[in-house]
Amino acid sequence: MAVLQYREALRAAMTEEMERDERVFLMGEEVAEYNGAYKVSEGMLEKFGPKRVIDTPISENGFCGLGVGAAMNGLRPIIEFMTFNFSFVAIDQIINNAAKIRYMSGGQFDVPIVFRGANGAAGQLAATHNTSTESIYSTIPGLKVIAPSNPDDAKGLLKSAIRDNNPVIFLESEVMFGMKGEVSDAEDYIIPIGKARIAKEGTDVTIVAHSKSYHIAMRVAERLENDGYSAEVIDPRTIRPLDIDTIVDSIKKTNRCVIIDESNPYASISSEITFQIQDRAFDFLDAPIKRITAKDVPAPYAKNLIEYYMPQEEDAYQACLSVMYAK
């Protein structure tokens, strides 16, 4: 095991896959000469040269479309969004082209492309720069959506995403880029897409949380442990396809569930997981499922408001007590 930052794990994944497969290239704003707006691609231009690490103008619609065409023509592009807030400029390329061309062509054309970059809130950036996009992209058949919470998952899942023959939305986090963690140094470390991780086993309540919210879940589980309750924490890691079996198996054991999700709540990941749980495990539930999400408003700027906007550890803790009827 090596200790890597989240950004270093991403870089290691891209580097290994580019060494392994000549068809893989990285394109995006400031990925080459600037060394990456968040230094994810630091050193990659030097290593691979300008043919494979390519700066773009500020043209998300254009270079995402370019990536789709390159993928249709046999390459395996990694397209970096500086943040996924800017993916909305290119959402037509993602939803109408990347996700649908295989289907519309009767399976003639693969679109093996990874759209990756920072997702979700990152402080006092106000409404346009704080969007959690996983609910939006997960609703689209044809896409896969991944949101790793730690460096190890980031590496193993990004390698899988690059090898996948389908378009993959790979959601990182500005807040987590500097986070350190142990990363497997197994040769060719691959984590399969669509497999949840049971981060902590427990018996009294199941907490489902991905990306940054996973870390809230672990803190809540620790507090509950101190109170004498055993929480099971599940990080879905992949949002689409969702490993609902692992979640349902846990509910059958704990009979209670709290979901922590940084998305806005309406028609979101948490609502989808909630539906699927009641659909498959209604008789196992001893309490209504609770969710802690971002508030149902655009992200505000003011310090106190953005803190209030985000999912709160205390609320998640109280929700867990509530579903256990422990208060």
Add this chain to the structure above:
Amino acid sequence: MAKQTNKTSTRRAAPKRKPAAKKPAAGKNVEQNVVPDSLSLTQEFDTYPAGKYTHTDLGLSEDQVIAMYRNMLLQRRFEERAAQMYGKQKIAGFLHLYIGQEAISTGTATAMEIGKDSLITAYRDHGHALALGMSANEGMAEMFGKVGGCSKGKGGSMHFFDKENRMFGGHGIVGAHVPVGVGIAFGHKYKEDDGVAIAFYGDGAAGQGAIHEAANLMSIYELPAILVVENNQYAMGTAVHRAFGQVEFSHWAASYDVRGSVADGMDVFSVVKAMQDAIASAREFKPTMMEIRTYRYRGHSMSDPQKYRTKEELDAKKNEDPIVRLKAYLLENKITDEKTLDAIDDDVKEEVMASVEFAENSPAPDLDAIYDDVYDTRDYPYLA
């Protein structure tokens, strides 16, 4: 108005300004950012007027010209029959006819190396597909929504794809496929396979930002790409002059520092020559923005009352019919005779009728096929 010339491969004398993209390492050897000398800017464009070129000028054999005629006629008869089938409700959804524009698809295919070069277009796509070699059977069956269709009945009229002939679609969102076309060209350059990608779009799509981004990317990456606006004068019912400040679409090339050219889409030889030059240029990584002036004889789609144009305008344009023009050329130059052309006409009609029969007889997709080809494997856990 900028100076124009008939000469091919003329370039304007303005200083090149290319991004400092090709350097060995970040932060090292950063090139001086060059500001162009606007005061000395001139731009020249290549023009390809109708009636200027003979088939021998273009290196085409008589057999090739006859094959081009047959192909244009096939597109015409195929679509006439498709319109009839739409009336009979055998074809549903949107149906956009290419009738009047066939010289563009056929002329382009003639200049391309089929199987090596790539083509992508918008939703008025039947002509391009048939020109590249898709069978009438696959096309008609696709519009009938049958498994024998090119996209197994999943795409319909607007989404014809033919990987074998490097036809990359058939795209329904106006302008959105043009960056994809530039990406196909990027793939050709990256793989060093000497291929060229040609992206067609209509004058209506020229208003989309995607066109601007695509043109700029093709320029800075020096891609083997050709962006072609098929200017049929109307975006649905909006005349070009009502939608654009600069209606000389080839002049847009100056903004992106690429080759600009304009061809006459009513003369297939004008299209062939313009495409031959653009393809040769693209193979040397000099992209082109081309305008081809054309006219669609039918409405935008099947539900178009066409109140935006006069009958006189339409009749005048019908006198320029590219198929009639090529037929006259074949006869005047004694390349073939009426009898042979009649036989071709019969043969094409038969092929089209056979495609209707094929489409009728091809089965509808199994309901279970709804889950095919969303992802590359069938084991995706779809929600029931």
